[in-house]
Amino acid sequence: xxxxxxxxxxxxxxxRTRIAAQATSIPWFVWSGIISVSSICFGLYWDISWHMTIxxxxxxxxxxxxxxxxxxxxxxxxxxxxxxTTFSHDPAVQSSSVKVWxxxxxxxxxxxxxxxxxxxxxxxxxxxxxxSFGLDVEILSPPHVVLGWGILGVGIGYxxxxxxxxxxxxxxxxxxxxxxxxxxxxxxxxxxMILISEYSDARFMHSAVFYRVLMLVTPLLIMGYxxxxxxxxxxxxxxxxxxxxxxxxxxxxxxxxxxxKLGPVYTNVTHMVPMGFPxxxxxxxxxxxxxxxxxxxxxxxxxxxxxxTAYLLTLILIHWTFGSFMISPLxxxxxxxxxxxxxxxxxxxxxxxxxxxxxxxTRAAFFQGLGLAWVFAFLSTRVxxxxxxxxxxxxx
Amino acid sequence: MKTNRxxxxxxxxxxxxxxxxxxxxxxxxxxxxxGPYHLVVSIRTPQMVPGVAEIQIRSSTPGxxxxxIVPLYIVGEGSKYxxxxxxxxxxxxxxxxxxxKLWLMASGSWQVRVEADGDAGSGTxxxxxxAAARSTMPMxxxxxxxxAGLMVLLVAGIVSILGAARREGQLEPGQQAGPTQKxxxxxxxxxxxxxxxxxxxxxxxxxxxxAANLSNRMIYTAPELFVSLVPGDQMLLRIGDSKWHxxxxxxxxxxxxxxHGHLMHLFxIRTPQMxxxxxxxxxxxxxxxxxxxxxxxxxxxxxxxxxIVRVSGFPDTLSAxxxxxxxxxxxxxxxxxxxxxxxxxADSQSPxxxxxxxxxxxxxxxxxxxxxxxxxxxxxxxxxxxxxxxPGPLPANQxxxxxxxxxxxxxxxxxxxxxxxxxxxHAEFVRSDLSVFAHVHPDGSVPMAAVQLADATLAxxxxxxxxxxxxxxxxxxMPGMATGxxxxxxxxxxxxxxxxxxxxxxxxxxxxxxxxxxxxxxxx
Numbered sequence: 045x046x047x048x049x050x051x052x053x054x055x056x057x058x059x060r061t062r063i064a065a066q067a068t069s070i071p072w073f074v075w076s077g078i079i080s081v082s083s084i085c086f087g088l089y090w091d092i093s094w095h096m097t098i099x100x101x102x103x104x105x106x107x108x109x110x111x112x113x114x115x116x117x118x119x120x121x122x123x124x125x126x127x128x129t130t131f132s133h134d135p136a137v138q139s140s141s142v143k144v145w146x147x148x149x150x151x152x153x154x155x156x157x158x159x160x161x162x163x164x165x166x167x168x169x170x171x172x173x174x175x176s177f178g179l180d181v182e183i184l185s186p187p188h189v190v191l192g193w194g195i196l197g198v199g200i201g202y203x204x205x206x207x208x209x210x211x212x213x214x215x216x217x218x219x220x221x222x223x224x225x226x227x228x229x230x231x232x233x234x235x236x237m238i239l240i241s242e243y244s245d246a247r248f249m250h251s252a253v254f255y256r257v258l259m260l261v262t263p264l265l266i267m268g269y270x271x272x273x274x275x276x277x278x279x280x281x282x283x284x285x286x287x288x289x290x291x292x293x294x295x296x297x298x299x300x301x302x303x304x305k306l307g308p309v310y311t312n313v314t315h316m317v318p319m320g321f322p323x324x325x326x327x328x329x330x331x332x333x334x335x336x337x338x339x340x341x342x343x344x345x346x347x348x349x350x351x352x353t354a355y356l357l358t359l360i361l362i363h364w365t366f367g368s369f370m371i372s373p374l375x376x377x378x379x380x381x382x383x384x385x386x387x388x389x390x391x392x393x394x395x396x397x398x399x400x401x402x403x404x405x406t407r408a409a410f411f412q413g414l415g416l417a418w419v420f421a422f423l424s425t426r427v428x429x430x431x432x433x434x435x436x437x438x439x440x
Numbered sequence: 441m442k443t444n445r446x447x448x449x450x451x452x453x454x455x456x457x458x459x460x461x462x463x464x465x466x467x468x469x470x471x472x473x474x475g476p477y478h479l480v481v482s483i484r485t486p487q488m489v490p491g492v493a494e495i496q497i498r499s500s501t502p503g504x505x506x507x508x509i510v511p512l513y514i515v516g517e518g519s520k521y522x523x524x525x526x527x528x529x530x531x532x533x534x535x536x537x538x539x540x541k542l543w544l545m546a547s548g549s550w551q552v553r554v555e556a557d558g559d560a561g562s563g564t565x566x567x568x569x570x571a572a573a574r575s576t577m578p579m580x581x582x583x584x585x586x587x588a589g590l591m592v593l594l595v596a597g598i599v600s601i602l603g604a605a606r607r608e609g610q611l612e613p614g615q616q617a618g619p620t621q622k623x624x625x626x627x628x629x630x631x632x633x634x635x636x637x638x639x640x641x642x643x644x645x646x647x648x649x650x651a652a653n654l655s656n657r658m659i660y661t662a663p664e665l666f667v668s669l670v671p672g673d674q675m676l677l678r679i680g681d682s683k684w685h686x687x688x689x690x691x692x693x694x695x696x697x698x699x700h701g702h703l704m705h706l707f708x709i710r711t712p713q714m715x716x717x718x719x720x721x722x723x724x725x726x727x728x729x730x731x732x733x734x735x736x737x738x739x740x741x742x743x744x745x746x747x748i749v750r751v752s753g754f755p756d757t758l759s760a761x762x763x764x765x766x767x768x769x770x771x772x773x774x775x776x777x778x779x780x781x782x783x784x785x786a787d788s789q790s791p792x793x794x795x796x797x798x799x800x801x802x803x804x805x806x807x808x809x810x811x812x813x814x815x816x817x818x819x820x821x822x823x824x825x826x827x828x829x830x831p832g833p834l835p836a837n838q839x840x841x842x843x844x845x846x847x848x849x850x851x852x853x854x855x856x857x858x859x860x861x862x863x864x865x866h867a868e869f870v871r872s873d874l875s876v877f878a879h880v881h882p883d884g885s886v887p888m889a890a891v892q893l894a895d896a897t898l899a900x901x902x903x904x905x906x907x908x909x910x911x912x913x914x915x916x917x918m919p920g921m922a923t924g925x926x927x928x929x930x931x932x933x934x935x936x937x938x939x940x941x942x943x944x945x946x947x948x949x950x951x952x953x954x955x956x957x958x959x960x961x962x963x964x
Binding site: 099135136139141143144145151154155158161162165168169172175176177178186189208212303305306308309311312387390391392434437438439440 | 487488489490491510511512513517518519520521522523524543545546548550573576577578579580583586587590591593594597598600601604605607608609610611612613614643646647650651654655658691
């Protein structure tokens with residue numbers, strides 16, 4: 045909690061306030077953020093599985109409720125933070141806040157509140173969309189993107205809340221906050237990976253589109269979070285959190301019996317269907333960490349060029365081989381999950397999962413796509429370095 | 441003017457009305473026996489598919505304790521695994537009335553399995569439900585205003601937050617923002633506003649494109665029907681392509697199958713008076729076209745409706761318009777029939793008289809008066825068709841029973857009607873502006889060929905040996921087929937989809953003749 049070191053010692057007023065605003069223990073809202081973002085992420089994964097297994101027959105599915113709980117907890121936490129800061133008489137609290145529309149509060153609280161309002165806004169929009177164009181015809185619809193922006197606001201808001209507390213803290217508290225930040229960052233990465241899951245399928249791993257889509261945002265997020273964490277293995281940890289949560293989903297959900305509730309049923313599903321095996325981001329993230337250590341303090345454009353290139357090359361090396369493995373019979377087991385199909389998928393289509401899709405029609409288009417992926421990797425990494433640098437400086 | 445004089449003068453064209461299975465009449469009405477229970481089923485299909493339909497079932501046999509429903513496709517891969525059934529809720533006022541919701545998650549030829557359990561045991565019927573998205577819903581002004589307001593708030597919010605983040609976010613606690621920070625914050629806010637504006641513009645473009653693509657992909661359009669007259673007093677009909685259909689190869693766009701023994705039921709109605717009516721059955725011609733030997737036809741502008749059913753069980757009503765000159769043609773034969781009547785009129789639906797005609801005769805009609813609220817259609821052979829209509833207005837969007845009986849020349853009810861194409865009767869409900877056309881039977885509004893397909897899947901499930909060949913519908917094996925003597929009353933379950941003036945053509949068979957009663961109905 046932003047707390048209560050006595051003002052007694054003779055220090056300039058600003059310095060006194062700075063010390064006073066230091067976190068000496070994990071602030072309560074950090075735990076709220078961990079619970080809230082975890083609920084949203086686990087809820088979202090569960091919800092997708094619910095859609096693939098049972099079908100959405102009501103808004104009030106447990107998975108939806110978990111997402112809503114996360115959103116409501118975030119909204120309540122941040123509203124309280126903003127109001128308590130605005131009307132606080134404690135200069136330490138006031139001085140570690142920013143001012144928006146006459147209210148005072150941590151930046152992260154404002155961002156999270158904004159995300160909450162955006163999530164709420166998406167609900168009537170989504171309802172109208174469903175009435176007008178049908179129920180869940182597609183994942184990437186305009187109202188779902190508004191919801192995505194809202195979830196992004198909540199996620200980034202909490203990351204900023206935690207990172208600012210970390211930046212103000214020292215010693216053991218700072219170390220703990222760094223780990224909590226990395227955990228939240230891993231969930232943030234997972235949210236993005238869910239958004240692009242349509243393109244991260246094994247059957248695209250020999251196409252440029254797989255690498256192109258992955259290079260757009262993942263270097264930004266992983267490099268940004270790693271930089272902000274100041275942890276030597278920050279990138280590897282963030283990627284590990286994402287992979288661990290998705291693997292847990294892949295291995296745990298199928299243990300629960302379930303069957304489709306809405307027809308037409310094309311595949312006779314008997315257990316919860318999980319999402320696919322996660323992308324092996326831990327390897328390119330590891331490459332990031334190695335390059336970060338080697339080029340620490342050097343020109344940021346150079347760092348972006350080398351790190352981005354290493355990230356892309358590692359991903360290609362790993363996933364070209366892994367893709368071949370995933371479409372082979374060796375991956376058709378619970379561990380790699382190439383045996384699960386949503387109930388909406390006709391059995392006649394199952395074979396397609398075991399074939400590479402030639403997304404680019406020509407070799408030229410393929411190499412063009414890879415070239416574009418390299419440009420994305422470079423730019424995305426550079427933006428990530430800047431984003432991480434900004435996060436590192438956040439004090440309020 | 442003779443037809444052959446203008447022989448290859450061809451007029452085709454067609455108004456593709458946005459509705460499958462009939463035109464403008466998407467709701468399903470059906471009655472049948474689920475084992476020992478006689479059930480009447482109404483299904484209001486959703487405007488957009490995937491969507492939720494409303495289902496209401498009434499048992500006219502007492503003792504039903506529970507009704508469960510299961511939706512699944514009639515044919516194809518989606519017909520193999522039925523989802524677990526949903527239980528309908530009984531009404532508090534009427535224990536034999538059940539209602540609930542029905543999820544139709546894709547367009548296509550569905551069936552709803554209805555299982556009734558009760559004192560007399562259990563039984564199941566299969567009700568075909570052709571599901572097709574009809575239209576998108578425009579955004580209500582109030583919702584639009586709310587969302588626009590929220591958008592302004594959110595844009596202002598994020599721009600202000602980013603400005604505050606730049607102004608004060610990196611200052612140590614206790615420090616005040618100086619002119620440098622304030623200037624930088626303004627710069628960030630201006631940049632953020634531009635980026636948000638660009639994102640919103642891109643989003644708006646995407647929204648528009650996505651909405652247009654979805655409408656294009658989802659909303660049903662009937663295949664075009666090209667109609668022309670060819671030498672020899674023949675009508676050539678060619679069914680055009682429809683992307684909506686070809687996108688659904690398994691559940692919709694399958695080959696045609698006979699319904700009541702005919703691949704196509706063709707209706708010609710002279711417009712705007714609706715005073716001439718022909719129910720014909722063109723024969724398949726080369727290249728997938730249909731050819732009809734026209735009977736004698738009175739000159740005029742005609743609305744063409746063509747009913748077809750596919751092997752998936754999915755029905756289409758195709759429409760077109762054509763000018764037909766006075767045609768000598770060939771005498772009516774087979775199941776073809778015709779009628780003439782006075783022009784459609786809002787007055788003729790009052791409790792007095794309507795008029796009609798019979799097959800193979802388009803003579804004039806003579807008015808008489810009925811004491812009750814019944815309407816009378818006097819037929820050329822001296823018989824009369826009586827619409828036993830309850831007094832009071834006819835409401836739209838409600839299941840109504842349309843009961844008719846035939847009186848012979850002595851005024852006695854006829855109790856020995858014959859099946860007409862296997863059915864006790866056929867009724868066509870047509871709105872005066874032609875926006876509604878429904879071809880209904882005593883069993884309901886769904887094509888009997890689709891009922892037969894759905895019944896076949898039921899039999900399969902019940903482990904009753906079923907033919908491995910695709911079923912073919914003939915008059916001899918139609919479900920709901922009338923076998924013994926019919927009459928004196930023939931009734932049809934139907935609900936008008938909207939208010940307006942309707943003309944109803946009711947067809948029964950007596951003494952080897954098809955008798956067509958013509959009635960007008962003002963629907964409130």
